Amino acid sequence: MISIVNYKVRIIQKIIINIFAVWIVDFILPGTKIDELLDYAMVAFALIIFNSLIKPILNIIAFPINIITLGLFRSVLNWLVILFISWLIPGFEVNGFLWGILFSVLFSFLVSHLEMGEKKGSSPKFSSRSVGGVSRKRR
Numbered sequence: 001m002i003s004i005v006n007y008k009v010r011i012i013q014k015i016i017i018n019i020f021a022v023w024i025v026d027f028i029l030p031g032t033k034i035d036e037l038l039d040y041a042m043v044a045f046a047l048i049i050f051n052s053l054i055k056p057i058l059n060i061i062a063f064p065i066n067i068i069t070l071g072l073f074r075s076v077l078n079w080l081v082i083l084f085i086s087w088l089i090p091g092f093e094v095n096g097f098l099w100g101i102l103f104s105v106l107f108s109f110l111v112s113h114l115e116m117g118e119k120k121g122s123s124p125k126f127s128s129r130s131v132g133g134v135s136r137k138r139r
Helices: 002-028 037-060 063-068 073-088 097-122
Strands: 032-034 092-094
Touching: 002 032, 002 037, 002 097, 032 037, 037 063, 037 073, 037 092, 063 073, 073 092, 073 097, 092 097
Parallel strands: none
Antiparallel strands: 032 092
8 A cells, every 4th residue: 555655756757847847847948938827837747748658659660760760869869759749738739850959868867867856855764874774884
């Protein structure tokens, strides 16, 4: 039962981190526009769904092209995902290819760093002076 509650808390944390990252990227980039707070949540939720379910399938399909272009085609896939989400959500606009690429790069950077900080600070199991959970005295 505790693991189910922990899983739900992780999902809520992931949604909040994604909303915050979308807000920061929208604030930084002048080529993107999100109208309302609900649109931030919808964009964040759509990015979570696309990045976890649809994008791995697109990466498998585009694997040969990624090898030929040395991975540069992945940025085109990121732009296509952002473009589709901007078409899907009426309050989200991206003005061109460059702004879509910058949006996806900044969003990925922020989410990875915010999630990494959340994992580091959540529950430290060992301190620097402990071995196997038992603390050692300095001599």
